[in-house]
Amino acid sequence: MWAGGYALPCPPRQITHDRIRHRPRLTRFRPARGAATLTRRGCGNARMKINLPNQITLARLGLAIVFFGFLSWFRAEDLESSRWMLTVCFWVFLVAALTDILDGFLARMMKQVTSFGRIVDPVVDKVMVCGAFIFFASEHFWAGGRNISGVAPWMVIVVLLRELLVSAIRSHSEAEGQQFGADWSGKLKMFVQSATVCVVLGQLAWFHQRRPDELAWIRVGCIWLMLVVTTLSMVMYIRRAIPIIYLIPA
Secondary structure, three states: OEEOOEEOOOOOOOOOHHHHHOOOOOOOOOOOOOOOOEEOOEEOOOOOOOOHHHHHHHHHHHHHHHHHHHHHHOOHHHHHHHHHHHHHHHHHHHHHHHHHHHHHHHHHHOOOOOHHHHHHHHHHHHHHHHHHHHHHOOHHHEEOOEEOOOOOHHHHHHHHHHHHHHHHHHHHHHHOOOOOOOOHHHHHHHHHHHHHHHHHHHHHHHHOOOOOOOOHHHHHHHHHHHHHHHHHHHHHHHHHHHHHHHHOOO
16 A cells, blocks of 8 residues: 555455354374384284294204204214203204194184284204205215214205106195195104104114114114105105196196
């Protein structure tokens, strides 16, 4: 506004109560009850929970580390001074084998079968069993020009071939939507392999000291029985997989 050549300042605008009343309000967003929300520390309810069977599986993985640690320190040349390591390995492996039965039973009983358990549980089993036979055939169990465990390298190859072949067939089949779970031959194979590892460790830890050939026939017999069962299991899985593979397009 101009008055006498001078510019007069405009009066300040007055905010009426109507404008204040109709002014939009900013409300805080509240998520629905039970919805998973993101927090600064991570995903609140979306975080994966490790149930009891999975905790037992992870504990068995820790036992596998202890088991391989003692086997790596064992030397057959110093059998008398390092025999206690085989005793420790025997009990560690036995506890791990029993917990393998326990976590599967609890998962089915408590209805807590998870994808984590289905993947990690068989991996831990294969690592312990295959790793044990690899150590049995290694230089750790060689003394006086012979292997005191009785496990030859070609036997380890048979065990590894079966595990790798069946795992590859199962992965390919389930990726295409075809179920390829374990059958009775696979469970029998796992039991015989675990029992063979315990027999080898037990015979060398307690009966090999007085007479090297004492109860050696039991150890050798279990090793050959393990090979037969492993081979038959591999053949049965291959026969079972042939019609499934032919139905899957390349």
